[in-house]
Amino acid sequence: xxxxxxxxxxxxxxxxxxxxxxxxxxxxxxxxxxxxxxxxxxxxxxxxxxxxxxxxxxxxxxxxxxxxxxxxxxxxxxxxxxxxxxxxxxxxxxxxxxxxxxxxxxxxxxxxxxxxxxxxxxxxxxxxxxxxxxxxxxxxxxxxxxxxxxxxxxxxxxxxxxxxxxxxxxxxxxxxxxxxxxxxxxxxxxxxxxxxxxxxxxxxxxxxxxxxxxxxxxxxxxxxxxxxxxxxxxxxxxxxxxxxxxxxxxxxxxxxxxxxxxxxxxxxxxx
Amino acid sequence: xxxxxxxxxxxxxxxxxxxxxxxxxxxxxxxxxxxxxxxxxxxxxxxxxxxxxxxxxxxxxxxxxxxxxxxxxxxxxxxxxxxxxxxxxxxxxxxxxxxxxxxxxxxxxxxxxxxxxxxxxxxxxxxxxxxxxxxxxxxxxxxxxxxxxxxxxxxxxxxxxxxxxxxxxxxxxxxxxxxxxxxxxxxxxxxxxxxxxxxxxxxxxxxxxxxxxxxxxxxxxxxxxxxxxxxxxxxxxxxxxxxxxxxxxxxxxxxxxxxxxxxxxxxxxxxxxxxxxxxxxxxxxxxxxxxxxxxxxxxxxxxxxxxx
Numbered sequence: 001x002x003x004x005x006x007x008x009x010x011x012x013x014x015x016x017x018x019x020x021x022x023x024x025x026x027x028x029x030x031x032x033x034x035x036x037x038x039x040x041x042x043x044x045x046x047x048x049x050x051x052x053x054x055x056x057x058x059x060x061x062x063x064x065x066x067x068x069x070x071x072x073x074x075x076x077x078x079x080x081x082x083x084x085x086x087x088x089x090x091x092x093x094x095x096x097x098x099x100x101x102x103x104x105x106x107x108x109x110x111x112x113x114x115x116x117x118x119x120x121x122x123x124x125x126x127x128x129x130x131x132x133x134x135x136x137x138x139x140x141x142x143x144x145x146x147x148x149x150x151x152x153x154x155x156x157x158x159x160x161x162x163x164x165x166x167x168x169x170x171x172x173x174x175x176x177x178x179x180x181x182x183x184x185x186x187x188x189x190x191x192x193x194x195x196x197x198x199x200x201x202x203x204x205x206x207x208x209x210x211x212x213x214x215x216x217x218x219x220x221x222x223x224x225x226x227x228x229x230x231x232x233x234x235x236x237x238x239x240x241x242x243x244x245x246x247x248x249x250x251x252x253x254x255x256x257x258x259x260x261x262x263x264x265x266x267x268x269x270x271x
Numbered sequence: 272x273x274x275x276x277x278x279x280x281x282x283x284x285x286x287x288x289x290x291x292x293x294x295x296x297x298x299x300x301x302x303x304x305x306x307x308x309x310x311x312x313x314x315x316x317x318x319x320x321x322x323x324x325x326x327x328x329x330x331x332x333x334x335x336x337x338x339x340x341x342x343x344x345x346x347x348x349x350x351x352x353x354x355x356x357x358x359x360x361x362x363x364x365x366x367x368x369x370x371x372x373x374x375x376x377x378x379x380x381x382x383x384x385x386x387x388x389x390x391x392x393x394x395x396x397x398x399x400x401x402x403x404x405x406x407x408x409x410x411x412x413x414x415x416x417x418x419x420x421x422x423x424x425x426x427x428x429x430x431x432x433x434x435x436x437x438x439x440x441x442x443x444x445x446x447x448x449x450x451x452x453x454x455x456x457x458x459x460x461x462x463x464x465x466x467x468x469x470x471x472x473x474x475x476x477x478x479x480x481x482x483x484x485x486x487x488x489x490x491x492x493x494x495x496x497x498x499x500x501x502x503x504x505x506x507x508x509x510x511x512x513x514x515x516x517x518x519x520x521x522x523x524x525x526x527x528x529x530x531x532x533x534x535x536x537x538x539x540x541x542x543x544x545x546x547x548x549x550x551x552x553x554x555x556x557x558x559x560x561x562x563x564x565x566x567x568x569x570x571x572x573x574x575x576x577x578x579x
Contacts, residue, residue: 026375029375030372033364108359108361108362112355113361113373116355117348117349118348119376120345269325270326270327271320
């Protein structure tokens with residue numbers, strides 16, 4: 001744990017303040033202003049995982065029966081629900097940090113305008129990633145409420161899934177933001193969609209990691225896998241030492257991507 | 272003499288292997304309207320971006336308000352207003368929201384943002400469009416909104432990169448009048464333009480830039496007096512034949528210049544030059560005597576017209 005806190009201390013604070021991290025919340029303020037008129041777009045992102053969940057309960061669950069997780073047997077929908085919750089946090093974060101950031105960066109030139117003020121590149125990067133994280137968190141809260149209503153939460157520990165989803169959102173928002181700084185145009189958004197699908201399907205989302213056999217190590221490369229494992233543990237209220245590793249993986253990815261993304265945006269905007 | 276607001280010494284800007292600005296010295300005094308004049312690619316916009324503290328200088332020193340952009344970029348930007356060459360208005364926000372959020376970027380309170388936005392909408396003649404979506408504004412309105420937005424922090428220095436490019440004549444005059452008002456209020460302005468009339472109208476002092484270097488400096492009047500004759504005789508001999516008639520005007524004025532569509536004869540007395548041309552038997556399709564302008568200065572200094 002101490003290693004991470006050192007990284008956290010060294011990289012973002014001194015590094016990001018060098019890139020002008022002082023008022024990232026202004027970026028969020030701008031988005032709240034813009035989305036007041038388009039709140040429907042925000043809400044719509046919540047439905048996709050919800051429909052998946054309903055289909056799992058209605059059909060697939062009956063066919064599959066119970067699944068064994070950490071030595072316990074749980075109904076299939078209770079197995080899949082936490083994974084879908086983690087996925088919805090990922091979706092919210094990715095969609096905002098890629099397509100919307102690309103639009104603001106290359107076409108609307110929102111950041112160029114902001115950087116003519118005391119705002120700095122790190123304000124833009126941290127502000128955008130925070131906004132994407134917030135959006136992912138909104139979906140996670142909605143999803144958890146639905147899970148509770150459907151009787152899929154097992155204890156109050158399920159609430160712990162919310163901060164975990166914030167971490168997942170942070171991870172994917174940082175990755176999405178960095179990736180977007182390398183995009184040449186809209187056609188590159190296809191790459192995002194192509195990458196998201198296998199991530200969603202093969203992060204031990206729909207079947208336990210044991211079923212991947214010799215390919216389990218590939219699954220472990222997916223950041224979503226670590227997120228899914230954490231949300232599942234929260235929902236079951238089962239705590240193991242391996243959870244610390246999962247959280248560390250996400251944290252380290254976030255920190256590195258965030259610092260790298262800030263550097264990239266500085267290069268792009270302050271030529 | 273007060274402390275100059277901008278001081279640049281040996282300022283250079285390189286992009287990979289291309290040198291856009293090749294070492295320029297500039298001083299701008301408080302209250303002055305200062306212009307960078309030059310064709311596209313002269314290095315004007317690169318210079319402006321360095322002054323706006325959004326582009327680090329590759330070499331040389333730059334000081335604004337006595338501060339170094341590399342150290343105090345944010346502090347300097349807090350005191351300047353920028354009107355970029357291409358509008359960077361927020362198309363997802365309304366006209367007044369554009370002003371509000373911009374004020375917030377400068378850490379103004381919400382109440383202060385609203386108060387200033389109301390005043391600035393008045394100034395930009397956009398009060399009745401306050402709730403409009405930016406996309407639906409005309410080019411001139413967008414430009415005025417850009418200027419209004421750049422004033423939200425009550426800047427001491429206003430940077431305008433080609434403020435009237437792409438605007439119709441009426442919209443340009445409205446804009447010039449607004450800029451003149453700001454000058455009267457004591458706002459220092461630095462602008463780039465490739466319009467001669469704009470430079471003559473607005474600038475107290477200007478530099479002519481060409482290929483990354485400053486080739487002349489002075490007030491519009493000084494530059495004309497120094498580099499050109501009082502008057503210019505324009506002779507048009509018809510397309511494709513100007514080359515051939517050019518040499519026949521040798522000695523009529525101080526010097527001459529052959530352009531694709533006309534021959535320019537520089538002389539203090541244009542009418543006398545025309546009489547001499549007629550006397551030599553030259554029969555141009557049309558002839559015109561006019562006063563020298565910055566266009567002529569530019570032509571002499573760079574050998575090219577500004578429109579290139």
